[in-house]
Amino acid sequence: MNKAPEAEILSVGTELLLGHVTNTDARDVSEMLSRIGLNVKYHSVVGDNPERLRQCVEIARGRADVIITTGGLGPTCDDLTKQVLADCFGLKLVRNEEVEKSLYEYIRTGRGLTPNTHQQALLPEGCTVFPNSCGTAPGCAFEKDGKVVVMLPGPPKECRAMFERSALPYLRRLSGEAIVSHSLNIFGIGESAVDDLFADEMNAMTNPSMAPYAKECDCLLQITAKAENEAEAEAMIAPVRAHVLQVLGEYVYGEDVDCIEEAVMKLLREHGRTFAACESCTGGDIARRFTELPGASAFFLGGAVTYTNAVKTELAGVPEALLAEKTAVSREVAQAMAEGIRERLGADLGVSVTGLAGPDGDGVHEVGTVFIALAAEGQIFVRETHMGSTRTRSFIRRMAGNHAFDMLRRYLSGMQVE
Amino acid sequence: MNKAPEAEILSVGTELLLGHVTNTDARDVSEMLSRIGLNVKYHSVVGDNPERLRQCVEIARGRADVIITTGGLGPTCDDLTKQVLADCFGLKLVRNEEVEKSLYEYIRTGRGLTPNTHQQALLPEGCTVFPNSCGTAPGCAFEKDGKVVVMLPGPPKECRAMFERSALPYLRRLSGEAIVSHSLNIFGIGESAVDDLFADEMNAMTNPSMAPYAKECDCLLQITAKAENEAEAEAMIAPVRAHVLQVLGEYVYGEDVDCIEEAVMKLLREHGRTFAACESCTGGDIARRFTELPGASAFFLGGAVTYTNAVKTELAGVPEALLAEKTAVSREVAQAMAEGIRERLGADLGVSVTGLAGPDGDGVHEVGTVFIALAAEGQIFVRETHMGSTRTRSFIRRMAGNHAFDMLRRYLSGMQVE
Numbered sequence: 001m002n003k004a005p006e007a008e009i010l011s012v013g014t015e016l017l018l019g020h021v022t023n024t025d026a027r028d029v030s031e032m033l034s035r036i037g038l039n040v041k042y043h044s045v046v047g048d049n050p051e052r053l054r055q056c057v058e059i060a061r062g063r064a065d066v067i068i069t070t071g072g073l074g075p076t077c078d079d080l081t082k083q084v085l086a087d088c089f090g091l092k093l094v095r096n097e098e099v100e101k102s103l104y105e106y107i108r109t110g111r112g113l114t115p116n117t118h119q120q121a122l123l124p125e126g127c128t129v130f131p132n133s134c135g136t137a138p139g140c141a142f143e144k145d146g147k148v149v150v151m152l153p154g155p156p157k158e159c160r161a162m163f164e165r166s167a168l169p170y171l172r173r174l175s176g177e178a179i180v181s182h183s184l185n186i187f188g189i190g191e192s193a194v195d196d197l198f199a200d201e202m203n204a205m206t207n208p209s210m211a212p213y214a215k216e217c218d219c220l221l222q223i224t225a226k227a228e229n230e231a232e233a234e235a236m237i238a239p240v241r242a243h244v245l246q247v248l249g250e251y252v253y254g255e256d257v258d259c260i261e262e263a264v265m266k267l268l269r270e271h272g273r274t275f276a277a278c279e280s281c282t283g284g285d286i287a288r289r290f291t292e293l294p295g296a297s298a299f300f301l302g303g304a305v306t307y308t309n310a311v312k313t314e315l316a317g318v319p320e321a322l323l324a325e326k327t328a329v330s331r332e333v334a335q336a337m338a339e340g341i342r343e344r345l346g347a348d349l350g351v352s353v354t355g356l357a358g359p360d361g362d363g364v365h366e367v368g369t370v371f372i373a374l375a376a377e378g379q380i381f382v383r384e385t386h387m388g389s390t391r392t393r394s395f396i397r398r399m400a401g402n403h404a405f406d407m408l409r410r411y412l413s414g415m416q417v418e
Numbered sequence: 419m420n421k422a423p424e425a426e427i428l429s430v431g432t433e434l435l436l437g438h439v440t441n442t443d444a445r446d447v448s449e450m451l452s453r454i455g456l457n458v459k460y461h462s463v464v465g466d467n468p469e470r471l472r473q474c475v476e477i478a479r480g481r482a483d484v485i486i487t488t489g490g491l492g493p494t495c496d497d498l499t500k501q502v503l504a505d506c507f508g509l510k511l512v513r514n515e516e517v518e519k520s521l522y523e524y525i526r527t528g529r530g531l532t533p534n535t536h537q538q539a540l541l542p543e544g545c546t547v548f549p550n551s552c553g554t555a556p557g558c559a560f561e562k563d564g565k566v567v568v569m570l571p572g573p574p575k576e577c578r579a580m581f582e583r584s585a586l587p588y589l590r591r592l593s594g595e596a597i598v599s600h601s602l603n604i605f606g607i608g609e610s611a612v613d614d615l616f617a618d619e620m621n622a623m624t625n626p627s628m629a630p631y632a633k634e635c636d637c638l639l640q641i642t643a644k645a646e647n648e649a650e651a652e653a654m655i656a657p658v659r660a661h662v663l664q665v666l667g668e669y670v671y672g673e674d675v676d677c678i679e680e681a682v683m684k685l686l687r688e689h690g691r692t693f694a695a696c697e698s699c700t701g702g703d704i705a706r707r708f709t710e711l712p713g714a715s716a717f718f719l720g721g722a723v724t725y726t727n728a729v730k731t732e733l734a735g736v737p738e739a740l741l742a743e744k745t746a747v748s749r750e751v752a753q754a755m756a757e758g759i760r761e762r763l764g765a766d767l768g769v770s771v772t773g774l775a776g777p778d779g780d781g782v783h784e785v786g787t788v789f790i791a792l793a794a795e796g797q798i799f800v801r802e803t804h805m806g807s808t809r810t811r812s813f814i815r816r817m818a819g820n821h822a823f824d825m826l827r828r829y830l831s832g833m834q835v836e
Contacts, residue, residue, distance in 0.1 A: 015632070026437075039435075042463060059477060276729075284706040285702070286702070287701050292701070294776075294778070305721040305723070307719055310719075310764065314763060393712060394710065
């Protein structure tokens with residue numbers, strides 16, 4: 001391919017059209033493709049219907065170089081996607097012995113045989129088979145008539161894993177050049193501020209290139225380089241990364257990480273520390289987010305969700321007199337919550353959040369007023385935020401959690417915390 | 419329209435193609451359309467590019483009766499969507515004085531003027547204007563050449579609100595008949611079992627019709643009726659609902675509710691009760707889910723996230739000897755956690771979860787083994803679940819939370835809990 005290849009993601013599944021499931025596969029695959037510089041121009045979704053799928057494939061082959069399908073590979077859907085794609089490109093489905101063998105293995109380990117299991121071993125002739133590390137249905141890829149077709153399973157975990165392990169190397173090889181992309185994860189400064197800081201450079205750069213992207217409560221700066229091989233592309237990225245790090249400094253919390261809590265877990269592991277959380281308006285979201293990460297139990301001892309004053313006293317030892325004097329939404333109570341949970345659970349570090357996530361206020365503070373505290377060995381830090389009453393409850397909760405994780409990160413990195 | 423109209427949702431926004439944002443608008447609009455019996459056949463996503471958007475509109479008008487766009491209406495995108503859709507259907511954009519007046523109002527209240535604010539008052543000639551209750555960009559709808567076009571803003575909150583308030587009545591009116599749909603929410607029995615129970619009836623029914631849908635950890639049965647007016651449609655649904663309730667009985671936790679925690683909040687309000695939670699493997703997700711609901715603080719006092727044995731003792735008073743004898747993943751410890759948190763926080767009811775969400779096991783229990791307990795006035799209930807080690811961490815956590823909410827629901831409704 002000489003010009004930059006363009007891709008279409010075609011997702012197959014009636015459940016998507018009924019609104020029962022969100023199309024996270026298209027998001028995930030798009031994000032991963034953008035990292036290797038492959039431009040996604042269209043997403044399409046169609047139901048489990050061969051004729052409509054066929055029409056969608058015809059449209060996609062007319063406007064894209066790379067067609068990536070998600071879904072419709074499982075044994076219950078009669079391998080709709082493989083059959084239709086193979087037909088559209090004039091290929092036969094043939095029995096793949098290796099896949100059949102591994103399916104038998106899978107069945108022998110007791111994970112269930114369905115009447116259509118055998119069909120999963122039928123694959124387009126001459127295709128590259130992608131093994132499924134989290135399920136049974138294999139994916140595959142082929143090139144025909146100047147087009148590249150990649151088929152991935154629908155369950156998000158299987159789709160992501162197969163894309164990363166099999167599809168990404170396959171697509172990289174095709175492009176004939178190495179495209180490498182890294183994202184610097186940023187918290188504490190907005191996307192538009194990042195844009196302002198680097199606007200002139202970004203306009204002047206073509207390869208490597210640089211672009212900021214807003215995420216829900218933080219943002220990232222993506223640096224992409226194209227070269228003859230990966231090492232060369234990495235070498236082109238290095239000075240740009242160094243420059244960005246010099247300008248943004250402590251605002252950068254990681255590189256290519258999914259979320260700030262992942263960066264925090266890495267630091268807790270490096271420094272051998274544990275933490276505990278005392279949450280009021282975040283309602284357990286800090287604990288929930290951190291414990292989504294496998295292995296969290298080595299670093300997170302536990303927490304309290306203290307939705308009333310009495311519970312703040314009972315579970316985190318916040319003095320009743322302090323609550324009466326300062327009210328629950330105050331710097332002093334945030335400090336007492338963080339210190340209290342740290343001591344009570346015997347953790348190295350304690351974080352706390354207290355504030356108003358709305359929609360109702362307390363008649364004193366504006367919705368969006370949140371205090372976040374970090375108690376460490378002999379030190380206590382507090383941030384006071386005013387996110388504004390136009391923010392949604394869910395934004396305020398997530399942003400407050402990000403502040404707590406950011407304070408942990410900065411403390412563990414020896415940076416200024418407040 | 420004589421045959422059942424078919425719809426395509428066309429979302430506009432480069433951020434969707436870059437994978438920075440998930441297309442929740444398509445999911446939300448699909449779900450709401452299915453409630454009024456309008457069949458969504460395709461979703462498409464295209465970037466902020468007039469030429470590609472034009473091509474997508476041409477495809478959509480060739481295969482759908484109703485085209486619903488989301489995104490590309492804001493002042494920063496030069497009203498891309500309105501301009502292209504109007505062009506495609508041979509309509510001019512004309513200044514709408516009423517919209518202009520309301521934009522000036524909005525600006526006067528200090529919410530910011532952008533250079534392109536005026537453009538938002540340009541709308542396709544003869545269209546029906548949809549006011550934006552949560553932002554500035556108005557939406558609109560028109561009929562031309564036998565097609566219906568509806569344009570909604572991209573921000574999910576604005577999109578949902580405008581769809582419910584303006585687009586839904588507009589589309590209902592069009593159909594010339596009333597289509598009413600209700601969903602019975604079901605927990606404790608799977609979609610395929612529901613399917614089996616009603617298969618014969620569902621095959622025989624056309625109007626009203628009935629269909630089961632699987633959600634992540636529960637399912638629903640949707641009953642839809644078409645009639646000359648809403649009252650008539652409701653009257654047709656009533657006997658079907660009564661029959662389903664008779665067959666499924668206590669498995670039905672609500673009607674047209676978003677989630678089981680919403681049903682629980684309604685019951686807590688009716689019965690004037692409060693609850694508290696002690697969570698191990700759910701890691702705060704029960705607290706987080708319940709406190710996502712505005713007004714949760716009147717019913718949820720707080721909770722403990724007890725990720726180690728010591729914390730189970732410290733925050734919920736679980737005896738050390740019991741933990742040593744039975745281990746953390748046991749019926750007895752689940753009981754002690756629920757009873758402990760209930761007593762300590764002075765709640766009417768206490769729920770607890772302890773088990774293995776994986777991916778790592780404890781060498782004794784299989785991943786997916788989870789005990790869920792409910793402590794009430796003088797009574798204690800426990801469920802033991804084995805979800806299977808092939809389930810994801812996030813599924814196990816969500817399902818365990820659903821069990822806790824289901825036990826609360828059944829207790830408050832005077833049903834069998836275990």
